[in-house]
Structures are given as structure tokens and as C-alpha cells.
Amino acid sequence: MLFTMPMLEIADTAQPRLAKGVRLQSDSATGKNVLLFPEGIVELNETAHEILTRCDGRTVSEIVQVLAEEYDADLAALASDVREALADLQQRRLIELT
Helix, strand or coil: CCCCCCCCCCCCCCCEEECCCCEEEECCCCCCEEEEECCEEEECCHHHHHHHCCCCCCCHHHHHHHHHHHHCCCHHHHHHHHHHHHHHHHHCCCEEEC
């Protein structure tokens, strides 16, 4: 039997930020966007990078709103994608929510 951790519910008012010791940068060798942390490196897809660049004190709902306007995307679908990405990063201890 396989056990998975339950997805944490992320509130609209939560303010995601990078965890201590985690840096968002572009890999000089590949040009890809990555998260660097003491235990390793995670290559980011474009969506994750767009979300993380906005983790600067904004709330989850503010991040969703800005991305929806910028990409002319469906707000409900985008909100779900953003929460899923943030929950994954939080489970990996790469972001913190305040």
C-alpha cells in the first residue's frame, strides 16, 4: 500500500516566500531557472518560476490575480494550479507560508 501526504489547503491570504537557505536563480551552465538549497537543486518549469518570482510578500490571491491578468487565464483553473505548485514546494520545504 502506498501512503501519500495529504495536500495542505493553502489560504488565499497566505504569503508564500522562499524558505531559509533557498535561492531562486538562473543556472549559468544551462540557462534554466532553478531553486538552489543546501541539499541540492530543483529545475523549475516556467509556471513554477512565474509563481516564485511573485513570492515577495504578496498573498496567494494577489499572485493568482496578477498571473491571470498577465496570461489571460481562467482564474479558477489558475488558482488551482498555483495552490498545487505551492503545496508541492511547501512539502519539499522550499517555501514557507506566513
